[in-house]
Amino acid sequence: MTNNPENTSEKSLGYVVGGSLKDSLSVRLTVPPQEVKEGSFVVIESGDWRFYGTVTDLQLGSTNPRFADEQSENRLPPEVACLLHGQTLFTNLQVLPALMQEVGPDPASPEYEQWRSQHPDDSGLQPQPVKTVPAHHALVRSARAEDVANIFGEPSQRNFVIGYTREQNLPIPLDLEKFVQRSSGIFGATGTGKSFLTRLLLAGLIEYNKAATLVFDMHNEYAYDDIASDTKEVIPGLKSKFNPRVRVVGLGAGASIRGQSPDFNLTLAESDILPEDIEMLTRELNLRETTPATLEALWHDFGRTWFSEFKKMRNGAMEEDPITGKKVPATDSVAFWANQAGVNVMAAEGLHQKLGRLFNKPYIVPNPPQDSLAEIINLLASGKHVILSFGDHETDLDYLLVTNLITRRIRDEWEKRTNAYRSHPQKNPEPRPLVVVIEEAHKLLNREMAAQTAFATIAREMRKYYVTLLIVDQRPSQIYDEVMSQLGTRVSAWLGDEADIAAVLSGLAGRDALRGMLARLQPKEEALLLGWGVSLPIVVRSRRYDQRFFEELRGASPPGRSADDAIRELFG
């Protein structure tokens, strides 16, 4: 706990005039409104307690609406008008309080000793969620560096700096330990910097190296260096920067990613594909309601080889019955099998035709040279990070099928390992926490799909099994709300759509107050941090992801501070 009496001369922004715990506090501003911005972090000193909150709105007010309505500066001499306006027109801040902390009286005061004897150590003096309000007229000031450090932690490998405050440029870290304990999300309209925020966080996670990460890189963005389409600057790739720790897997034999050959290729065995993988593609493949019955019959007849067997059948093949001379379905035809299995022929033929798109996928082969799925799992379990690049297979169908299949395997594996660890902690290692990163998450986590894919389960309960998701999306409103409300840490760049904004804020206290802030972020490189993993909702200017970032990460220079900042910190 820091108590810094030298700074009492520092100017306050205003004083509390009203409000409630449920909504937010009203603070009468005593400085020009330009000195405070929405989203900034403020501290309220109220007796022995200190409250921490976020500015969510600024409102013009007047003691009587007529003072605001009438332009009295035209009627009165300027000095008189100025005196009048100084007292009748004002600006109120809305402050959403998030935390409070007992700080006790001024250490120089006579009461301090008694208070200290009642609080011999600092336990119980940590910031805690607000349970009451500050007193009327409590003074409000901007947060200082030591407040930020007190609430968000000192920057370190674990406390990864993701951005800086708008006004004072103070570093705001995310606690990566906490970050990986629950699923999280990065949101924002297109072009607002989601992929850059994801790169930043991934770099932080890889550097900290306490959790494995698996990135489903649909657009081949994360592994190798790239050139930004707008600024033409080089975007460092994670593989290039963290080479031995990061493995790039290309989908399909002989895949090349941005002209580079990946560490190995992923091919799926036909036997890896289960009926549920197909059912999940219902919308994508435009399947009929009869599909589950047909799939069930296929599984019943062939078990794990159903996909290969079905693929081999000829659709519509006929032959002449040697006895009757009539045209009948050939013995290797879909119709022949359907008749035998007691399945509607039309349904079976329709399904066969639609699965043609999968039968032709080059990355699904009868006998892959190695079990590359198992290889991925081993890498992750042994502490490597895997970027699965989709190469040329960029369609939704590829994305849905592959991500789901892999995730299902991972889920089973981590569940198994966790159970083994729980039952015999001496014999089995604790599973390594795993973060699965999915771009365009709404494709996998929409209301319709959520029930069928492994992702919803992970979002809901897999934190018990050491697996969490990092979902990256531009349309959060299309993600199943049960998943959204489970997200611990949310990082959101600008969003315009009301429904998207509501989705990002779902399940959080102070939703109403935070709503406008999202809509008014800068179109790029600004983000609102919120949720369980963040002590207090705050707007940050995103840290830049560039060469300098990597120099900082490697300890060459401290995060985002110039020599001037350091001098100011040392000498006040």
Added chain:
Amino acid sequence: MTNSSLHIGRLLRSTTSDCVIGCRASELNLPAFGGMVRIPLAEGTQIFGLIHNIQIEDDGLIRQLITSDNVPPDVLLDNRNNRNVPVEIGVIFIGYQQDGVISHLLPPRPPLSLDEIFTCTPQEVVAFTGNGRFGYLRHILRRDDLPQAELLAAHIQQAGQIHLTHGRPDWVEAVTRELVTLLRDDYDRLMSVLSAIGDINLS
């Protein structure tokens, strides 16, 4: 305003909050609307007041003179100096001083008939109006029967001028701010007071 305290008349009648002073027409160049006066009582106590009204009554002789064709100068002079109906000056009490301590409360008891009334010196004006937090304004603002805006403006003009040279140069600003605070729930009254204050000219 002169530097010394000048006699302007004697008390005609009085209540706890105000009084009327009689004065000779010849002395009428002394008191001014909005001017501050003091009424010494016994034993180091004096009452402070503010002139809010100056009234000149007629009498039978005046009526006669007015109807005549012309009034000879010596008759006019004689009537001004020796008329037997005094000029009446209305004063509201705004505070008092007892044993050197200034209070903006009403005096404990009113002055008595024929008590003498004097104008205040600049030092007294500065001491009284600069003391405390303008509590005396409430005696004026309470009186709906007075031309408040004009009275305040006249008072602020006179006292402000004195403060400029003898007291707090920011006194006008401070008293205006206080008036805004006191009147901001009464838009019409505040605006009329402020526009009167806006007409003040300090040199």
